[in-house]
Amino acid sequence: MEKRYRLLFIGVAGDEGHFRAELQAKGVQDRLIDQMFELAPVIIKQGLSLAQARHYADMLRAMGAKITILDDQGAPRARQSKDAPLVTPMSEFVPCPQCGLVQPEGSVCYRCGADLSSCSRNGGQRVAGH
Ligand SMILES: [Zn+2]
Secondary structure, eight states: OOOOEEEEEEEESSOHHHHHHHHHHTTOOHHHHHHHHHHOSEEEEEEEOHHHHHHHHHHHHHHTEEEEEEEOTTSOOSOOOTTOOOOOTTTTEEEOTTTOOEEEOOSBOTTTOOBOHHHHHHHOOOOOOO
């Protein structure tokens, strides 16, 4: 079984405006960026291979973010199937169906504890590839 990793966004090392602009250039919405800052430190990606984790971490660090790669092992995970599609950075943010908090996709809402897995499957925009 391959080990999985997740990315923890801690904050911005340099200019926040620069980081914001870089994310916007990737198509990330302003309010999601706001929430990344609000929720930080926050898991922004999970279920990654080490190569993927390093790739994303390097990319985000190049934008000025402070990123830590965490071992995903031992954590409860909603999806563990090996055919889970790869996703583009930041595409896993989903709004809570109950309270509306936009957050990295997970099993439950950070704020109200609502089940997020149902809504992420319908609305999630997933891009397979590498
Ligand atoms: Zn909620």
